[in-house]
Each structure stands twice: as C-alpha cells, then as structure tokens.
Amino acid sequence: MDDGAVDDGVVGGASVGEAPVNDAPRGEVSSADVIEADVGVVGAGPGGMAAAHRLAAGGCRAVVLDEGARPGGQIFRQLPTGSRASLPEPPSHDRGHDLLQAFERSSVEIHSGCTVWDASPGRLWFEHRGRSRLLRCRHIVLAPGAYDRCIPFPGWTLPGVVTAGALQVMVRGFGVVPGRRALVVGSGPLLLPTVTSLLAAGVEVVAALEASSRWRALRALPGVAFHRARRREATWYLKQLWRAGVKLQWGRTVFACEGDGRVQRAIVGRVDREGRPIRGSEHALDVDVVGAGFGLVPSIELALRLGCATRYDAARGGHVVQVGAGQATDVDGVWAVGEVCGIGGAEVAIAEGELAAEHILAVRGGAAVEPSTRTRAREERRAADAMLRAFAPLPGLAELARPDTIVCRCEDVTRLTAQQAAELHGDTLRAIKLGCRAGMGPCQARICGPSLQAMATGDGRREMDRPVVQVPVKPVRSETIRRAPRGN
Numbered sequence: 001m002d003d004g005a006v007d008d009g010v011v012g013g014a015s016v017g018e019a020p021v022n023d024a025p026r027g028e029v030s031s032a033d034v035i036e037a038d039v040g041v042v043g044a045g046p047g048g049m050a051a052a053h054r055l056a057a058g059g060c061r062a063v064v065l066d067e068g069a070r071p072g073g074q075i076f077r078q079l080p081t082g083s084r085a086s087l088p089e090p091p092s093h094d095r096g097h098d099l100l101q102a103f104e105r106s107s108v109e110i111h112s113g114c115t116v117w118d119a120s121p122g123r124l125w126f127e128h129r130g131r132s133r134l135l136r137c138r139h140i141v142l143a144p145g146a147y148d149r150c151i152p153f154p155g156w157t158l159p160g161v162v163t164a165g166a167l168q169v170m171v172r173g174f175g176v177v178p179g180r181r182a183l184v185v186g187s188g189p190l191l192l193p194t195v196t197s198l199l200a201a202g203v204e205v206v207a208a209l210e211a212s213s214r215w216r217a218l219r220a221l222p223g224v225a226f227h228r229a230r231r232r233e234a235t236w237y238l239k240q241l242w243r244a245g246v247k248l249q250w251g252r253t254v255f256a257c258e259g260d261g262r263v264q265r266a267i268v269g270r271v272d273r274e275g276r277p278i279r280g281s282e283h284a285l286d287v288d289v290v291g292a293g294f295g296l297v298p299s300i301e302l303a304l305r306l307g308c309a310t311r312y313d314a315a316r317g318g319h320v321v322q323v324g325a326g327q328a329t330d331v332d333g334v335w336a337v338g339e340v341c342g343i344g345g346a347e348v349a350i351a352e353g354e355l356a357a358e359h360i361l362a363v364r365g366g367a368a369v370e371p372s373t374r375t376r377a378r379e380e381r382r383a384a385d386a387m388l389r390a391f392a393p394l395p396g397l398a399e400l401a402r403p404d405t406i407v408c409r410c411e412d413v414t415r416l417t418a419q420q421a422a423e424l425h426g427d428t429l430r431a432i433k434l435g436c437r438a439g440m441g442p443c444q445a446r447i448c449g450p451s452l453q454a455m456a457t458g459d460g461r462r463e464m465d466r467p468v469v470q471v472p473v474k475p476v477r478s479e480t481i482r483r484a485p486r487g488n
C-alpha cells in the first residue's frame, strides 16, 4: 500500500502525519453533530458499562461510544439481534447478563457502531453511520479494552490463520463457523475460551498448545485457587475440554503454517522455558484454521492522544495507562478502567468502572466513595496480577520468525528488512518505523508494534518503546476528518 494508506475512502493514521488533526480545516457542521454530556465513556465492555450504569444511577448524563454492534465488549459479546444460535457460556457470563440488563434499562445513552478516532480533554471525536460527530463532556472514562498480541511465524499471514480474539469474534459475535479442523496455539487464559467457542461451533480442535511450561503456569495457581469466581471459571473451561477430549499441551507452539492459498498444515513443536523453538521436535498437523493467541495488548492510543502518563508492565500486556486513586489519570477529568490499565479480565474491569464512577460522582458533589468499592477493585487487580505473571510474554517466541517472514503485514516488511533498518537507523521503534515503514499502514502498528523491536533486534527481553500515536487512532473515512466539528 502506498504512503497515504488511503484505500476505499478509509484513512489510516499514517496519511495524516504528525499534524494535530483538530486544527485541520473543517466542513459544514450541523449542531446535531455535537452532543453534550456530563461524562463520555469510550467502550461498552464490562468496564465502560459498569461505569456508565453507576454514573446514570447517580444522576449523571453519561454517553457511551462503542464500536461494537451491540454492547458487551469482548467477553460479553452478543450475537446479532435475531440470531438463533446459542453457545454454552461460562459462569462469568451470568454476571455479564445482569450487567447488560441493568445497563440497557438505565438512562445511559449508547451510540453503538461508532469509532472514536481522536480525543482531547473534554472532547471525543467519533464517526457514526458515516457522520462525523463530537461529544463534549466534563469527564472522560476510557474503557477501550485491549487487542490481540501477534507473534509472527512463517505462514502467519495465510488465510485461515487468525488471532484467538478474531476467532471469538467470528464465532460469538457473528455466528460464523471458521473451518472444520482447528489448531489453537498461544499463551494465557484466552486459549480456553477460544477452544470452547470453536467446539461449540462444531469445529474439531485437533490440538491446543500452550507455549508456557506447566511449571511456569503453576505460578498462576494462587490467583485462581484463592479467587472463587476465577476458580469456578477455570473448572468450567477445563470440564468442557475434558468432555471434548482436548488436552492442553504445555511447552509447545506452532513453528510454521503452510498451504496453497490458505492454511492446510501446521508445523508444531516444543519450545524451551523461554519460548525458543526446539528445532528437530517438529511434526505436521492437517488443519484448515489456526487460532493464535499470545496474550493481549492494552489499547492506549486515545490515552496517549489525551496526554495521559503510561508505564511499562510486561505481565500486564506492555504499556498501560497509569492511574491513581479512583482510576484518575494525571490529566484532569480523564479516568481509565479495565484492560487499558493492564490486562486483568472482566471482574477487574467492572470493579474499576464502578470505582471511577463513584469518584466522578464524588467530585461532582455526590455521595462519598464506598470503601468496599475501593477494596474490591484493589483485590480484583491483585488476583489478576498474580495469575498473569505466569503468562508474561515469552522472549524466545521472537525466534519463530525467519529472515523472510513478514513482520508488518500492512506494509509487507520482512524480519530481515526490519533488522537492517534497526542496524542502519537505530533500534528504537520510531527509527525502525522510519527506516522500513513497518507499522505505518492502516493498523498503525497494532499488529506488528508489540513484537517489532524484538524481531528487529533479536532481543525478545527488551522493554518495548512506547508506541507513537497518530490520528485517526483507528481507520475512519477521510470525509469524517474533513468534516470534524471544531472542539470549542
């Protein structure tokens, strides 16, 4: 794709460059394109729904903006209205249904199917049904969740090889059956729902490979065994696997995918404790779909546009938004909850959403924050951290990619080209990007970014640089940017 990444009227951030888009010339704007609210919430996942519901109950006008067709976020994703499919659900989904019902009954105004593409304190610019709109609000709650971490390996760009999250979206969000024989690989708790979703869709799961060793995973035990909800959830998933005869195989992963025009075979093998492939241990599996889930990466782009401080925490997924008491960021009127503060799961997101809402209500002169809300948020986060330490990204997985393996699929950049760029221009994320265009396509490095430096430098242990964010933070139509209402 060429420099502008302009395709079919969709604009990737690279074309806009560093210029602040809010100062770009604007077209005619109708007053209906500007909405006013007390609080604008980005994301209708558990974190955003919990915050908005609590705010509405406290008398606040909360407006939620969400990309999904229906509220629920990633975990409580709902099939399209009218769909008859019914998929077995883990115990946590009871809580999800209660939250969804309470949310839908509340006075919260939700705009589904819209993309927030830029933000400044008190302002959220979004595209909704082809219209360019602006939400003006005193407080912003960021609950945009996370996205899949991709680890490139030979053949990962073949049709039929998808992320574990994308498989969930296909099966649970659209009722699509993605293939007949699946391989699930990766690391972390998300592998279990991926397997059960595929089984529920009637797909045969030929193998489920967890790259972490069984011994490393045992570190997760205290975070699960001493947490009632997580224990029930884990037991439910393991029972489903056991019933279907699928055994989770530890210390193994995919080395390559092969096929003529789409995936037909996966080469799998053992990895050492660091995740390095043990060459010579490989064997082939005939499959037509591969779900690869190597953990999640917090969606911090809007937080960066708002100027929020972040910090690096590998176990929580990488760069996370830094929050203080009550989920407040260091930017006045901006709050962050759920995965954007570090991967943690739905219970953490709900607890933090409620805590942020109570703090906002307190700031606005409402009731004081309940000590129990604060305690619950802290304990949920602690339990999640204890579990996730066992699945922190394995540095050796960076060795799966060969020199000719594509690492940036938007710009077709191979690992060798990225390595040469790092040698010539420097090993920072920015230098690698400028040197070979990796990360400049429509995904704006969401796919390649988290592993690009490891691939280019061959050092999977190094702390990744903070991503450089451009507007639009997600692809929107060029017309949306041209017609963006002014912020004042």
Ligand SMILES: Cc1cc2nc3c(=O)[nH]c(=O)nc-3n(C[C@H](O)[C@H](O)[C@H](O)COP(=O)(O)OP(=O)(O)OC[C@H]3O[C@@H](n4cnc5c(N)ncnc54)[C@H](O)[C@@H]3O)c2cc1C
Residues within 6 Å of the ligand: 042, 043, 044, 045, 046, 047, 048, 065, 066, 067, 068, 072, 073, 074, 075, 076, 114, 115, 116, 117, 143, 144, 145, 146, 147, 148, 164, 165, 166, 168, 169, 190, 193, 194, 296, 299, 337, 338, 339, 340, 344, 345, 346, 349, 474
């Ligand atoms: C693809 C995927 C699948 C997952 N599947 C499972 C699962 O099956 N089981 C499980 O236990 N956990 C799963 N997880 C983890 C789970 O999502 C989280 O633990 C939990 O949902 C976190 O809640 P949250 O509110 O922080 O974010 P989310 O639930 O991720 O909600 C964030 C919401 O924000 C919206 N959003 C993001 N950016 C924008 C934007 N710019 N404009 C408008 N809207 C935006 C998204 O569309 C989404 O609806 C999954 C995660 C991902 C990424």
